[in-house]
Amino acid sequence: MKGLPLAISLVLWAMPAAAFVIEQNAPPANPAEAFWAVYEQQDVEAAERTLEQLRAEHPDWRPSLELLNALERLHARAAILSASRDGDARNALERYQQRPQLQARGCEDPELRWAIARAHARLDQNERSQSLLAGTLSECAEPAIREGTIAVYADWHGSELARQSIERLREDGEISAERAGTLADVAGEAVSDSPRLTETFANLDRRAERGQETKFASHILESRNRAAANVFGWYWYRLERPERAIQWFQRSREWGANANAIEGLTRSRLAQNQPARAEAIARPWRERWESVAAAYRLAAIRLLDGEADPGPLVMQAITAFAQSRQNRELWLSLGWHRKLPRQADSLKVDTSPVICRRKSAGGTRPRESWGRSSL
Numbered sequence: 001m002k003g004l005p006l007a008i009s010l011v012l013w014a015m016p017a018a019a020f021v022i023e024q025n026a027p028p029a030n031p032a033e034a035f036w037a038v039y040e041q042q043d044v045e046a047a048e049r050t051l052e053q054l055r056a057e058h059p060d061w062r063p064s065l066e067l068l069n070a071l072e073r074l075h076a077r078a079a080i081l082s083a084s085r086d087g088d089a090r091n092a093l094e095r096y097q098q099r100p101q102l103q104a105r106g107c108e109d110p111e112l113r114w115a116i117a118r119a120h121a122r123l124d125q126n127e128r129s130q131s132l133l134a135g136t137l138s139e140c141a142e143p144a145i146r147e148g149t150i151a152v153y154a155d156w157h158g159s160e161l162a163r164q165s166i167e168r169l170r171e172d173g174e175i176s177a178e179r180a181g182t183l184a185d186v187a188g189e190a191v192s193d194s195p196r197l198t199e200t201f202a203n204l205d206r207r208a209e210r211g212q213e214t215k216f217a218s219h220i221l222e223s224r225n226r227a228a229a230n231v232f233g234w235y236w237y238r239l240e241r242p243e244r245a246i247q248w249f250q251r252s253r254e255w256g257a258n259a260n261a262i263e264g265l266t267r268s269r270l271a272q273n274q275p276a277r278a279e280a281i282a283r284p285w286r287e288r289w290e291s292v293a294a295a296y297r298l299a300a301i302r303l304l305d306g307e308a309d310p311g312p313l314v315m316q317a318i319t320a321f322a323q324s325r326q327n328r329e330l331w332l333s334l335g336w337h338r339k340l341p342r343q344a345d346s347l348k349v350d351t352s353p354v355i356c357r358r359k360s361a362g363g364t365r366p367r368e369s370w371g372r373s374s375l
Contacts, residue, residue, distance in 0.1 A: 259289035
């Protein structure tokens with residue numbers, strides 16, 4: 001402090017050294033804050049990535065039970081939305097009813113409420129669908145959400161019922177006459193044939209008019225709607241046109257992996273007598289979706305019943321699946337596959353349960369006499 005006035009020197013000498021430390025010991029920010037910021041976006045994949053990154057950056061940090069429960073809710077919500085988009089209305093409603101904490105009120109999560117309203121409408125539960133939409137209109141005054149709700153209402157229940165709902169809001173004093181007019185315009189613009197066409201092709205077991213097919217195909221390609229593409233695929237499948245079915249299931253698959261498309265591709269390849277291709281399509285997804293697992297079992301059985309050698313890797317995959325599922329038909333096909341004795345040492349397949357069951361059924365017989373699975 002040489003050269004400083006005495007008064008200043010005394011002040012500096014009396015100040016503690018900690019006064020010159022600038023927030024070096026400030027507590028670190030809670031890592032969970034980064035997760036909650038992403039959670040607000042309701043994007044389950046982004047939330048998963050954020051959690052993995054936080055765990056990597058903070059090895060000693062442990063997410064709270066509240067955070068893990070929130071992530072689980074995001075997964076449940078994503079599964080409901082996916083089922084609804086894919087046209088699996090029953091699955092969507094079952095998952096929704098099992099999760100009362102997702103059943104929002106007011107302006108909370110309108111996307112989920114619209115998805116559930118569509119699911120009810122697909123199952124002809126129109127009163128429930130309309131009640132949910134009417135409740136959203138009444139409980140949430142946010143203009144964008146009301147416009148989206150009216151669009152869903154008109155699309156699935158017609159513009160007239162949508163306008164009646166708008167008029168009730170106006171009569172109750174919840175919206176102005178000007179606002180009612182704006183919503184009525186939305187209702188008129190939202191009406192389209194797409195839901196009706198989807199329902200039509202979902203139930204047809206005969207050839208539709210060519211004009212309807214063209215219109216539906218155009219709608220699917222313009223909207224890139226996976227659920228509608230799957231509906232069109234199953235339409236062609238029922239008409240025993242697997243080559244056309246494959247085109248639409250493949251488009252649905254390209255727009256996002258989903259159970260309906262994978263199952264449709266698998267069964268269509270089987271209809272073309274291509275069990276090897278069917279098995280390869282379903283194999284990566286067989287543990288994820290039960291409907292795909294059922295199609296995979298059928299493909300594996302058909303492949304084992306054929307003359308071609310599936311190869312050791314495919315045999316290993318089928319054996320692992322049979323062991324995990326304990327499926328009787330698949331075990332029988334494995335046990336009676338003519339090349340199994342030569343491969344048994346490398347695959348370490350225990351066929352004794354299969355042989356015992358076959359003997360207890362009245363002696364051993366060639367596998368062809370048992371017929372094929374009805375899966």
